[in-house]
Amino acid sequence: MSIEVKSVTVIGAGIVGICCASYLQRDGHKVTVVDSVAPGESCSFGNAGGLSPGSIVPVAMPGMLKQVPKWLMDPLGPLAIRWGYLLPVLPWLIRFVRAGRIDRVEEVATALRALLGPVFESYDPIAKAAGAAGLIHKSGQMHVYRSEEAFRKDSLGWKLRRERGCEIEEIDADQIRQIEPTLAPIFARGIHFPTHGHCSNPFKLVQMLAEQFERSGGTILRRRVTGFRMGEGGPNALQTDGGDVPVEHLVIAAGAWSHILSKQLGSSVPLETQRGYHVTVADSDIAPRINIMWADAKFMATPMEMGVRFAGTVELAGLDAEPDWRRARVLLEQGKAMYPNLRDAKFSQWMGHRPCTPDTIPVISRSPHHGRVHYAFGHGHTGLSGASTTGRVIADLVAGRKPAIDVSPFRVDRF
Ligand SMILES: Cc1cc2nc3c(=O)[nH]c(=O)nc-3n(C[C@H](O)[C@H](O)[C@H](O)COP(=O)(O)OP(=O)(O)OC[C@H]3O[C@@H](n4cnc5c(N)ncnc54)[C@H](O)[C@@H]3O)c2cc1C
Secondary structure, three states: OOOOOOEEEEEOOOHHHHHHHHHHHHOOOEEEEEEOOOOOOOHHHOOOOEEOOOOOOOOOOOOHHHHHHHHHHOOOOOEEEOHHHHHHHHHHHHHHHHOOOHHHHHHHHHHHHHHHOOHHHHHHHHHHHOOOHHHEEOOOEEEEEOOHHHHHHOHHHHHHHHHOOOOOEEEEHHHHHHHOOOOOOOOOEEEEEOOOEEEOOHHHHHHHHHHHHHHOOOEEEEOOEEEEEEEOOEEEEEEEOOEEEEOOEEEEOOHHHHHHHHHHOOOOOOOEEEEEEEEEEEOOOOOOOOEEEEOOOOEEEEEEOOEEEEEEEEEEOOOOOOOOOHHHHHHHHHHHHHOOOOOOOEEEEEEEEEEEOOOOOOEEEEOOOOOOEEEEEOEHHHHHHHHHHHHHHHHHHHHOOOOOOOOHHHOHHHO
């Protein structure tokens, strides 16, 4: 099918926007990316690097509500709410809890499997072209639990994965240590995902894809978008802090800020930031091989080019509050419990804004109001894994091709 060459502007130079731009450019379109910061400097900078075709279990699950008080009471717990933010976040929380119904959870897992399943195939052509294939490792992943009881609590999640064809192997304490001998002998049960992997430098991946995009003729503009000038067929210019930028086709991939822009174009989306933290320990004296999720503590440890990264936690405090670095320190303490030989003299810490819908499914959709506007945001905890296939789907939608996955669960008007 021959593709009509279009002028497409992508708002957002995170991993999602850059994957969209890369795939749109491969279709021959004239593509511009607009962002107020350099590529990858926002949430895509510091994630845990997990590349997880089987991360299909929604964040809200049946029975989750019972665990929330325990998590909130625990200063080391995986969830925190700034009390001053409780009222503003309440409507989103109600939708979030409602999305944890069993029938809805089944639908969500099916949609996420379609998006995340092809993560490696979707990165392959763009990462190779950018010389970044060496950052992507399909070396497996483990989820580990301290007790049989904690493992059993997640049994619905493992069932959802198995039923959707995710390759998973149940393992015991000995097998865990065989796979990763540097781990403390504190884990009783685990799951091994042989077909998962990790990216050893998520920021560099975005940078390299963005550099390739520019080498191939793409433009990256450093501007903050404040609004839209509307013409007959929808928006015909972006209003930015550097003046107006004319646009024809538009993709909004602005991460946790996307709902501010989509609302101006008639689509209200309940998007909330689940703030997450990392510490990256350099010269740690340990060399883990693979990406490991300590499942009952809800954080990941990943071997990165820069050191070992511990990343996770959820903090509901909005887009503007200052980071609470105690949450990063908690990750460091838990990392030391995980790897007793960890030397932590040299580490950096970071906070980022996960863009989260209440039902865990991102928005990958044409606007119901403007035929030339598309949305690609809300990837939550799995945006690194979901970005590559999102790029392919957005290119299909802009070209008028039928995407390889069913896009109806990702509609912007489902809320
Ligand atoms: C602690 C942590 C661990 C994680 N671990 C993993 C993991 O292991 N695996 C995984 O798959 N995912 C993980 N994630 C999730 C993943 O990092 C995110 O889903 C992903 O980075 C979101 O990418 P994005 O491109 O949508 O957003 P971003 O990277 O935030 O990019 C959005 C961009 O839009 C720009 N923008 C916004 N508004 C405007 C405007 N008005 N004008 C101009 N530009 C604008 C911003 O400046 C930003 O650069 C993790 C996240 C966190 C926080």
